[in-house]
Amino acid sequence: MSLVLAGFVGAMFAAGTYLVLKRNLLKLVWGTLLFSQAANVYLISMGGLPGGAPVLSHSAHGSASSTDPLVQALVLTAIVIGFGTTAFGLVLSLRFYEEHGTMDLREVERRD
Numbered sequence: 001m002s003l004v005l006a007g008f009v010g011a012m013f014a015a016g017t018y019l020v021l022k023r024n025l026l027k028l029v030w031g032t033l034l035f036s037q038a039a040n041v042y043l044i045s046m047g048g049l050p051g052g053a054p055v056l057s058h059s060a061h062g063s064a065s066s067t068d069p070l071v072q073a074l075v076l077t078a079i080v081i082g083f084g085t086t087a088f089g090l091v092l093s094l095r096f097y098e099e100h101g102t103m104d105l106r107e108v109e110r111r112d
Contacts, residue, residue: 005045009042012034016035023104026090026103029093032089044071046071
């Protein structure tokens with residue numbers, strides 16, 4: 001993995017962690033989304049070989065010089081699951097706002 005890509009993935013993890021630690025429910029949802037996408041970018045970047053073929057080919061080197069398609073399939077599945085959980089989290093956040101009138105979790109703790 002190149003140094004720039006490693007820095008980008010680290011920044012995504014840091015931003016996602018920062019948003020998760022906030023008390024705003026909407027920022028919590030976006031933080032988990034950013035965190036999961038950072039994990040997907042990390043897996044995709046680690047799943048390929050530098051200079052290797054992106055698909056399986058009939059070469060003399062065999063499958064050792066091509067990337068593993070399993071990682072790409074798992075990341076595609078993770079993206080779909082992440083989209084579903086993010087949509088559910090956003091709808092749940094909207095319902096929470098309608099019920100309590102705020103997205104701030106500290107405010108709700110003070111009321112109870």
